[in-house]
Every structure is written in C-alpha cells, then in structure tokens.
Amino acid sequence: MMLLRSYGRKRSKYIRPYQQKLLNETLPDYRINLPDNMPMDLADYFGGKNYQSYALEIGFGDGAHLAWQAKQNPDCGFIGADPYILGVAKLLRHIDDKNLSNIRIFSDDIRYFLPFIPEASLHHIIILHPDPWPRKKHHKRRLIQPDFIDSLHHLLIDGGCLTIGTDSPCYMKWILCMMLAHTDLRWDFHKNLNGHQPQSWYEKPEIMTHYGEKAVEKGQDVWYFKFIKQ
Numbered sequence: 001m002m003l004l005r006s007y008g009r010k011r012s013k014y015i016r017p018y019q020q021k022l023l024n025e026t027l028p029d030y031r032i033n034l035p036d037n038m039p040m041d042l043a044d045y046f047g048g049k050n051y052q053s054y055a056l057e058i059g060f061g062d063g064a065h066l067a068w069q070a071k072q073n074p075d076c077g078f079i080g081a082d083p084y085i086l087g088v089a090k091l092l093r094h095i096d097d098k099n100l101s102n103i104r105i106f107s108d109d110i111r112y113f114l115p116f117i118p119e120a121s122l123h124h125i126i127i128l129h130p131d132p133w134p135r136k137k138h139h140k141r142r143l144i145q146p147d148f149i150d151s152l153h154h155l156l157i158d159g160g161c162l163t164i165g166t167d168s169p170c171y172m173k174w175i176l177c178m179m180l181a182h183t184d185l186r187w188d189f190h191k192n193l194n195g196h197q198p199q200s201w202y203e204k205p206e207i208m209t210h211y212g213e214k215a216v217e218k219g220q221d222v223w224y225f226k227f228i229k230q
C-alpha cells in the first residue's frame with residue numbers, strides 16, 4: 001500500500017551515540033512489528049499482559065506527553081506511533097528514565113498499523129499538533145481526512161474519546177469541518193488557550209507538548225478538541 005507522506009521526515013542527522021544505543025538495544029523490546037494476522041486482543045502487543053484500557057497516541061513527537069500519560073495511568077496500555085526516528089529515541093529515553101512497561105511503539109506511519117488494531121478496542125486516541133501542511137497543494141497530505149476519521153471511529157469503544165490539538169488556525173477549521181461531518185463522533189469539549197499557559201486541569205486537557213509550548217510562547221492560539229464515539 002503506497003501512502004502520501006503526512007510527516008516531515010523519518011531520519012535525522014542528529015542521533016547521538018546514546019540514542020543510537022537505545023534504538024539498537026532497547027527499541028526491540030518495545031517495538032510493534034506488523035503481525036501476519038489480526039491479533040484477537042491488544043494484549044498480544046504487550047506480551048499477553050491485559051490492561052484495563054488501551055490508548056493510542058499518533059505522532060508522539062519527542063514522546064514526553066506519551067511517557068507522562070503512561071506514568072499517570074499504569075493500568076492503561078499505550079501504543080505510540082511516529083515514523084520520526086529521533087523522536088522514537090527520545091521516547092525510549094523517557095521509558096528508560098521513568099521505568100515504563102505499559103508503552104509499545106509503532107515506529108512508522110500509523111496508517112500501516114490501523115488495520116491490525118482490533119475493532120472497538122481503544123478507549124482513547126490522541127493526536128496533538130499533527131503536521132498542518134498549510135499550503136493548499138499539500139492539504140492532501142494532512143492526516144485528518146474522512147477515511148482516516150472513519151478508521152479511528154471504528155477502533156474506538158462506544159463512549160471512547162478522540163482528542164485532537166492544533167495551533168494552526170486553518171487546520172483547526174479543517175479538523176472541525178471533517179469532524180462535524182462525522183455524525184457518530186460527538187463534539188464534547190474544546191478549549192482555546194489564547195496564548196496563555198493553562199491554569200487548571202479543566203483548562204489543560206493534557207500536558208502541553210513541545211509544539212503546544214512553542215505556540216503558547218509565541219502567544220498563538222492553541223485549540224484542543226474532544227470527540228466522543230456514540
């Protein structure tokens with residue numbers, strides 16, 4: 001299956017020796033390889049360990065948010081997907097530092113892995129600051145597309161939650177248009193940080209990510225949306 005690239009890059013010139021060591025020696029313990037057959041259960045990706053719930057973060061970037069979530073929610077199994085190898089190395093560092101066992105990593109385009117996630121198995125899907133591809137001729141590269149939303153809807157349990165954050169005004173409108181066209185995902189919550197650091201947990205639906213912090217520092221708007229599968 002050939003997919004139009006939705007990410008900036010995979011490789012990096014700036015991998016340090018300790019990061020390469022993590023990629024060589026630690027990644028194999030956490031990496032999800034595409035299975036030959038559809039697994040019966042998400043626990044199969046966690047060496048058979050059953051978690052109370054499962055979550056997926058798509059485009060985890062430097063992995064700080066994913067590691068934080070995994071530390072806060074030890075009863076949840078987290079799958080993170082990102083093809084950017086330097087980000088994967090940074091996530092491995094967090095996993096090591098925080099001694100996390102409830103994370104698995106798909107180090108490639110999530111769209112290759114979606115067909116191997118059992119239907120209605122995810123409690124939460126998180127996409128924070130997906131690449132906005134602002135030029136009109138690149139809009140087709142945007143990750144949030146009707147087919148993609150259909151796939152995510154199919155993977156959520158009833159009552160499951162899709163969180164999307166963006167600091168791009170034009171992507172925000174695009175996301176809302178696509179999500180509101182999907183009648184089986186109810187718009188539950190949104191927050192615009194208006195360039196301010198969030199003050200409370202209500203205002204701060206998730207911890208800030210690198211891209212969220214950068215936008216807030218520049219005084220830009222940052223929007224978070226939650227949609228519930230009904």
Ligand SMILES: C[S@@+](CC[C@H](N)C(=O)[O-])C[C@H]1O[C@@H](n2cnc3c(N)ncnc32)[C@H](O)[C@@H]1O
Pocket residue numbers: 006007008009058059060061062081082083084087108109110111127128129130131132143209210211212
């Ligand atoms: C703008 S960065 C945001 C990173 C992080 N979520 C944050 O808020 O700091 C977007 C990330 O999404 C990843 N990405 C883009 N397309 C993807 C895809 N199809 N599957 C998984 N990750 C993807 C990119 O590699 C990049 O790390």
